[in-house]
Amino acid sequence: MSMQYPNRTFAGISAAAILNLEYSWNLNRNGTIFLAAPSGNSKRVHGNIQRIVMRHPPICNAVHYRINKQFHTAIADPALISIGDIETTLPGNAVITNIMPVTSPARTLVDCGLRYPFVYAMALFDSALRQGIVTREQILEVCDSLQKDCGPVLRLLYYANPLNENGGESFCYGIILDEGFAVPELQHVFASPTGNIRVDFVWHTEDGRVIVLEFDGTDKYVNPTMTNKRSIRQVVHDERQREDYLKQAGVTTIIRTNYKEVEQRNPLVRKLFEANVPMARAHPYYERRTDATGRIW
Template identity: 30%
Template sequence: MAVLHSAARVHGMRGVPRVERVHVATPDTASRRGGPGIVAHRRRLRADEIVMVDGLPVTTPVRTLADLVPRLRPEEGLAVLDSALHLGLLEAAELADVEHAAAGRPGAGRVRPLLEIADARAESPLESRVRLDCVRGGVAPDELQHEVVLPGGGRARVDLAWLTGLRPVFAEADGADVHSRPDALFRDRARANELALAGALVLRFTWHDTLRRGRVAELVRRAFQS
């Protein structure tokens, strides 16, 4: 059955790092040698840790996350946790089960801080990465998916919002290639103008911004001072 990265992909979780080979579980007595493109892991799984997805046997979301998140970098782990919550693959109350199942594994100490900030409202891995950098930098957002009433009428929703300063600061996780979609670029600029007229400062972050730890948090902090 599929485990680890492969199980997460079968479940549809986003933010899972790409791997070239399929990870599968084998009985304790079986060889750990996989075939071409296959990594075999000896696993003793209970019946309640296995589920069928599209006709494929995979580990449950809780067991998948408990196996996978300790192996990932924090920004990857949070993205996968957020995605699982957003997709409704597990409830917030089940995060404690993930922590319990991950206990004792190498890297398990990194899991709990991520579970404490995992949020079903995050809509993309990039949003998760931006938020994690802000939390690490002491500028955690006040709201996710915050709705703003625009001066010209209508409403806009922003990915992250800080609302306790002299003026609101909003952040957008810009993972789209707007250069290939001029209409989207014009809409984004028009919306940014409307938000500016509402008295807000709008920051836009790309994947590149999250590659250096602290950069996003630094820019948010500077926005508070501007």
């Protein structure tokens, strides 16, 4: 579409995909392509194309390029028109594969933050901050320029953390917060006889407990680049030894979860309750209304 209509500017989740931000592909399930438009309405205009109306859309060029067999994404100033000018901003051995106009990273995040639930938008914000393509101040500037309630974006901005290493961890982090648990510390390091051990999430409670939550992706058991050619049995053995070292370092409880449990929510929430992870607020499921005498309704 970009090649056929080079003047169209991609926006929303379409711009996020072009900018190589991480998010759940469930957000693409209806196949909608979002475009920035200076006027009109925000309804579907043709088939799976939908406008996001903005009078003066902040535009940048998303440049996809290849170095050897590795693909990369860069953001180029829209003032750089020719490919030659853009090439001067890239590494010398870069081969440009395509250039597409998109809304700025800040505007893209604001549009996505207003459209999608907190737990799904978290990965977008985390990955943008992790890649260093946007600042919190730039996102706030976009919010200030809009005549909209940007409360959902401000909440995302408050909790977004680039220390989440991938979209799965961001999703898990978002569920933890959305369910009312205390904000965990991310990528905490414990010392062990074999070197430092870094964990995904940790809580240090007021009563002296140390609770660790590890988010496990299936890749750690089957992807050769992550298993370092170890067998599944060896990977499992190493994980058990890792847990032993963590307990020696003072960890009192270790919770393991995966994407399926996080997506279903209840399995993860049950594990967090069973481990007595601190809450930031009372959980609605456990609240009961009482009358003036204290009797439960």
